Amino acid sequence: MGTGLHAPILDWYAENARDLPWRRTDASPWAILVSEIMLQQTPVVRVLPIWAEWMERWPTPAALAAEPPGEAVRHWGRLGYPRRALNLHACARAITTEYEGQVPSTYDELRKLPGIGDYTAAAVASFAFGHSHAVLDTNVRRVLARAVRGEEYPPKATTTPERKLAESLLPALDAPRWGVAVMELGALVCTARAPRCADCPVAAACAWRLAGRPAYEGPERRGQTYAGTDRQCRGRLLAVLRDAHGAVPKAALDAVWADAVQRERALDGLVTDGLAEVLAEGTYRLPS
DNA sequence: GACGCGTGGTT
DNA sequence: TAACCAAGCGT
Known part of the structure; x- marks a missing residue:
């Protein structure tokens, strides 16, 4: 199931991918790692200027490691979740002392660094080092939930079936490109609120669309108010x-x-x- | 597994 | 306009 998704999505990506600086071929593993941490729960447009400033100021892990952690927090600005700045600083110091300044390339090594969980470890191993991992972010989970499972939204937490499905779809060649293409489709077309099915390369095969886009029936997704917290x-x-x-x-x-x-x-x-x-x-x- | 953790744009 | 949402992680 679903192998018919690959060519349409990869072709769509070739035509519609955004030109993001951390996707360029000259982006270093460190640049990619910084982008992935910054992008956790944060929109691309807000990350772009902060990422550029960080890359100019701290082009290597060693450069950031030489600073006090407070400087990372200061230059985080208003990106949100500032503990991520602390995590990146701790990553920089660990990479400097334990990996001779080179971002480690394997999932297991990356996974042990502070602030790097399953998604980020898979993303960096894949996008920076070309390894084959299922990259399960909110975009990918939503695309697969709709296209394959026929549901509007994925479960609240990643499930084993979701992981198995994502792994089963990994192509033999160029898994990183496949991962970023599915993410991009979720970010630009198969969006949470108002999906643009008319522009979707896999609309004809999408289980959710074919079922008439039934509304989400899962548990209520609570959103907490922010004011006064x-x-x-x-x-x-x-x-x-x-x-x-x-x-x-x-x-x-x-x-x-x-x-x-x-x-x-x-x-x-x-x-x-x-x-x-x-x-x-x-x-x-x-x-x- | 549920919760706490920032911020700002969109609907 | 209050609620939702944005390339999650750690406890």
Whole structure:
């Protein structure tokens, strides 16, 4: 099942792929690794400028490893999930000390680095080193759910059947190209909200479309509100630390969030997570 | 397996 | 306009 998907999707990709800098043939493994971490839960258009700045500033793992972790957090800007900046910094140091500055090439080695889970390890092994892995991101899972399983959305968490299906579809030749092509189809055509089936190269074979695009019937997908959460509070506090070069008096942090109990909890959380550092006299800064 | 973790554009 | 969504990970 589904082997008929390959040629249409690969042909579509050849015509419609975006020219993203981390896909160019001269992109280094480090450049690809940085892009993959930045792209976790983050749209391409927001990643592009930050990635470019990082590549200019820190073109190698050793360059980033030579900086204090707080500089990675500072130059993360407002990308979101700033622990990823800390993870990338820790990756850079591990790569420098344990791999002589060269990004490791195997899934198992990559998987052990901080912030690199199943998806990112498979993506880097595949896209940077040409290895054959099933790259199961949200786009690929959605495309396969629709085209093969006939359902609007994949399960909340990746299942064994999904993995088996993705592995069964891996082509003998050029698995990396296949992976990025399916991802791109999900990103540009087989989108979550309003899929453009009229532009889809596999519309004629898509189980979901042939079934009349039945609505999702799985469990309710909860979306938590952001306003007033610890998350928002942490973001406010970290923005103050990021934008101030050097020590920040606690009063400056108190000023950006009214609820003292929540504010203290969030600040403690940032310190616990290594995103902030307590200095003497109740001042704070990014980690050194 | 469910939850916490940022941010901003889109509908 | 509140909710959804965007190349997930760690606990």
